[in-house]
Amino acid sequence: MRYPFKTRFKLAVMGFVSEYFEVAKNVITSPTEFFENENRRDGFGYPLKFAAFSLLISGLFSAAQTAISGPAAEVNLSTPVLAGVSAVAAPIFGLITLTISAGLIHIFVALFGGENGYSNTLSILYYATAIGVVGSANSVLMSLGTVAGGIAGTLLSIVGGLIALVVGLYGIYIQSKGISEFQDISFGKSVLSIILPGIIIGVLAFGLIIVVLGASFAAMAA
Numbered sequence: 113m114r115y116p117f118k119t120r121f122k123l124a125v126m127g128f129v130s131e132y133f134e135v136a137k138n139v140i141t142s143p144t145e146f147f148e149n150e151n152r153r154d155g156f157g158y159p160l161k162f163a164a165f166s167l168l169i170s171g172l173f174s175a176a177q178t179a180i181s182g183p184a185a186e187v188n189l190s191t192p193v194l195a196g197v198s199a200v201a202a203p204i205f206g207l208i209t210l211t212i213s214a215g216l217i218h219i220f221v222a223l224f225g226g227e228n229g230y231s232n233t234l235s236i237l238y239y240a241t242a243i244g245v246v247g248s249a250n251s252v253l254m255s256l257g258t259v260a261g262g263i264a265g266t267l268l269s270i271v272g273g274l275i276a277l278v279v280g281l282y283g284i285y286i287q288s289k290g291i292s293e294f295q296d297i298s299f300g301k302s303v304l305s306i307i308l309p310g311i312i313i314g315v316l317a318f319g320l321i322i323v324v325l326g327a328s329f330a331a332m333a334a
Contacts, residue, residue: 132165136242143286147293150239155214155231159238163210164203166241171202173248180255210237213309217291220305226295236290243286247279 138146152158175198214234218226221233250272257268284306291302 128161128165132162135162135239136166136245139239139242139286140246143289144293146239147236147290153228153232153235153294155234155238159235160207163207163238163241166245167203167206168199169245170206170241170248171198171200173245173252174198174202177248177251177255180252180259206241210234210241213237216309217305220308221291221295221297221302224297224301224305226291226297226305228295232294233291236287236294239290240283240287243279243283247276247283250275250279 135146178198211234214230214237217237218230218233226233254269254272254276257265257272259265260268284303287306288299288302291297291305292299295302297305
């Protein structure tokens with residue numbers, strides 16, 4: 113029996129969503145076991161769809177955060193419009209950012225002996241978007257704290273800040289575990305592959321600021 117297209121589409125979506133949450137749960141709660149057993153590493157198949165859906169959810173949380181904190185009203189955007197814009201923009205810009213970040217990280221992965229190709233590194237960043245959804249949900253909590261004010265608002269902001277720190281560090285841990293497994297390098301080298309690009313970019317940016325400020329002061333003195 114062949115189901116109508118609408119029914120097949122609905123079943124496919126339900127199946128994907130169900131699998132997504134199962135995979136996301138495994139990435140977050142059992143990253144070592146997940147990456148040891150995960151064979152979908154091409155970066156452009158299931159990992160890409162997984163990341164796009166994660167970014168879609170994160171975009172909706174960002175829309176909620178913006179609606180709570182007030183900027184939506186200031187630019188005369190209704191919450192549904194803002195949610196729609198975020199739903200489209202977040203996956204697009206998020207995937208572009210992840211693609212570039214994976215390229216920078218993979219340079220160091222290769223220097224440290226990783227030989228399994230860029231797509232494996234890209235897949236890790238795509239799967240790690242699962243923890244990014246948690247961070248986006250936490251941003252809504254922090255916005256509620258800002259709006260609430262008082263002792264309750266302060267407590268929410270403090271708790272949200274601590275959660276953000278833990279989520280950020282755990283995100284690095286998940287990525288490091290994944291790269292270690294997918295690229296067959298040590299956990300320590302995986303950590304360095306992730307943090308070194310950010311450090312180098314930060315140092316270069318700081319140096320550029322110093323040069324610009326120095327040139328400005330020199331021009332003013334002249």
